[in-house]
Amino acid sequence: MKTILRILILEDNETDADLINRELQKSGLQFTSKIVHSRVGFETLLEDFKPNLILSDYSMPSFDAATAFKIKQQHYPYIPFIIVSGTIGEENAVELIKQGVTDYISKQKLFTLSTKINRALNDVELSKERALIADKLRIRQEQLQKANKKLIAEKEKVRIANLELSLFNKELEQRVERRTKALSESENTFRTMMETIPQIAWTNTVNGKVMFYNQRWYDYTGLVQNAYGLRNYNAVIHMEDRRTYATHFRSILNTKNGGEFQVRAKRADGAFRWHLIRIMPIFNENKEVQLWVGTATDIDELKQLQQHKDDFISIASHELKTPITSLKASLQLLDKIKHKPASEMLSVLIGQANRNLNKVNTLIEDLLNASLANKGQLQIHQKPINIGDLIAQCCEQVRVEGIYKIVTEGDGNFDVFADAVRIEQIIVNFVNNAIKYAPLSTEILINIAIIGQDLKISVTDKGPGIDKKKLSSLFDRYYRVDNSDTSYNGLGLGLYISSEIIKRHNGHIGVDSEIGVGSTFWFTIPLEERLTATT
Numbered sequence: 150m151k152t153i154l155r156i157l158i159l160e161d162n163e164t165d166a167d168l169i170n171r172e173l174q175k176s177g178l179q180f181t182s183k184i185v186h187s188r189v190g191f192e193t194l195l196e197d198f199k200p201n202l203i204l205s206d207y208s209m210p211s212f213d214a215a216t217a218f219k220i221k222q223q224h225y226p227y228i229p230f231i232i233v234s235g236t237i238g239e240e241n242a243v244e245l246i247k248q249g250v251t252d253y254i255s256k257q258k259l260f261t262l263s264t265k266i267n268r269a270l271n272d273v274e275l276s277k278e279r280a281l282i283a284d285k286l287r288i289r290q291e292q293l294q295k296a297n298k299k300l301i302a303e304k305e306k307v308r309i310a311n312l313e314l315s316l317f318n319k320e321l322e323q324r325v326e327r328r329t330k331a332l333s334e335s336e337n338t339f340r341t342m343m344e345t346i347p348q349i350a351w352t353n354t355v356n357g358k359v360m361f362y363n364q365r366w367y368d369y370t371g372l373v374q375n376a377y378g379l380r381n382y383n384a385v386i387h388m389e390d391r392r393t394y395a396t397h398f399r400s401i402l403n404t405k406n407g408g409e410f411q412v413r414a415k416r417a418d419g420a421f422r423w424h425l426i427r428i429m430p431i432f433n434e435n436k437e438v439q440l441w442v443g444t445a446t447d448i449d450e451l452k453q454l455q456q457h458k459d460d461f462i463s464i465a466s467h468e469l470k471t472p473i474t475s476l477k478a479s480l481q482l483l484d485k486i487k488h489k490p491a492s493e494m495l496s497v498l499i500g501q502a503n504r505n506l507n508k509v510n511t512l513i514e515d516l517l518n519a520s521l522a523n524k525g526q527l528q529i530h531q532k533p534i535n536i537g538d539l540i541a542q543c544c545e546q547v548r549v550e551g552i553y554k555i556v557t558e559g560d561g562n563f564d565v566f567a568d569a570v571r572i573e574q575i576i577v578n579f580v581n582n583a584i585k586y587a588p589l590s591t592e593i594l595i596n597i598a599i600i601g602q603d604l605k606i607s608v609t610d611k612g613p614g615i616d617k618k619k620l621s622s623l624f625d626r627y628y629r630v631d632n633s634d635t636s637y638n639g640l641g642l643g644l645y646i647s648s649e650i651i652k653r654h655n656g657h658i659g660v661d662s663e664i665g666v667g668s669t670f671w672f673t674i675p676l677e678e679r680l681t682a683t684t
């Protein structure tokens with residue numbers, strides 16, 4: 150439905166107003182109109198009638214088109230304002246149109262009114278649309294500006310965040326650098342420590358993988374420093390101890406307390422030596438295991454000593470038990486015949502008891518002497534002794550017990566300053582050993598010689614001889630070449646005590662032996678001892 154046009158006609162001349170109205174009606178426009186000619190009326194109708202077109206005379210007695218136009222412009226700029234006048238000149242019309250008046254119609258050409266009205270109304274619509282579009286554009290522009298502002302603000306935020314990030318990054322880098330430095334320093338210290346300790350040492354990951362070995366590992370095993378060397382620890386462990394190693398190692402890793410166990414490890418020369426393996430955890434600041442440190446301490450000598458001690462205890466018990474059992478048997482028999490003093494058995498049994506008692510006595514004396522020698526408290530009483538007499542005495546002692554031929558070589562007719570009892574003890578021990586350990590050698594040779602400034606006494610047998618590798622240990626405490634053979638009695642102390650006695654005489658003791666040929670045990674004491682004694 151077409152809207153009815155509300156036309157305000159500003160005209161003081163009623164006839165002209167009628168003419169206009171008529172012309173409007175002629176044009177076929179749907180309209181309603183109100184006529185006014187004063188300022189007050191005009192203003193009131195603007196408010197109340199709300200015209201959508203104004204047709205105004207140019208000049209009226211109390212009002213004029215220019216003023217009316219200005220009033221309308223203030224509040225209703227879109228209402229088309231057409232001047233309908235007969236008096237306005239061409240120039241005034243142009244001037245008014247320049248100021249914004251919509252159009253001008255001469256009263257003489259009213260027939261153009263409808264065309265001009267339509268054009269004006271179209272123009273208004275167009276202006277309205279343009280204004281609407283301009284408004285939309287403005288709003289859009291404002292929105293864009295807002296968005297732009299927001300974008301700039303966001304960009305600023307991003308720039309600040311980037312700046313903070315780069316600062317944080319820098320700090321982080323510095324922290325990482327400091328931490329890396331500290332770590333590498335502590336790692337260096339740790340490695341230096343690992344290289345300084347006398348044991349073989351290594352590290353394992355939490356899962357037990359070897360990460361590092363110190364130089365001692367490579368020196369001991371002869372393995373080369375490469376990945377193979379890291380992996381190949383199992384080959385170093387004695388076949389019989391591998392299971393022990395694996396079991397203990399795994400259980401230590403599980404308990405997280407650390408622990409130790411003993412295994413044999415192969416040296417570069419192929420020899421297996423006992424080692425004490427100790428695996429300890431290193432914790433991080435959260436008290437979690439960070440890595441494991443392993444050390445292997447060579448305890449082979451300790452093990453051997455322990456073994457010797459164990460062997461010694463069993464030998465000593467055996468050695469003491471044998472004569473005591475015999476002594477007990479003799480005493481039991483003596484008890485049985487105590488009421489028959491004439492019995493021949495009496496003296497035999499007493500003799501037997503005495504011999505066994507002597508054996509026990511000798512063993513206990515050896516033990517005491519060995520303990521005194523170990524503490525450096527072996528008593529030596531030196532005085533001039535004749536070597537020839539001393540040797541003869543020794544031969545007397547051993548001849549009582551055996552059927553051996555003891556041959557003495559060399560001239561012993563001179564004195565030395567020595568402890569006769571102790572030197573006799575050594576020679577008797579040499580000869581007794583020759584009897585014990587070289588039973589098939591019926592001839593034992595005692596040689597007296599002067600070598601340079603020393604008296605040298607040696608005892609040679611033609612027995613089985615002794616393995617060269619064992620010669621250096623013969624003079625050690627508790628050492629017996631073959632502990633498993635219990636057919637020979639002895640505590641492995643005789644040669645040790647002998648060597649201690651000779652040391653106290655400032656002499657030397659030794660053995661020369663060859664398998665299948667025999668052995669020569671010897672000692673020397675300086676002849677000055679003799680000079681000191683005789684001058």
Ligand code: ADP
Nearest residue numbers: 582583586629630631639640641642643644645
């Ligand atoms: P013991 O005779 O009490 O065992 P010793 O100290 O006198 O102790 O001797 C140490 C070891 O030396 C003996 O156990 C023996 O194995 C060896 N030995 C000593 N003398 C001889 C020898 N003449 N021939 C072979 N082996 C010997």
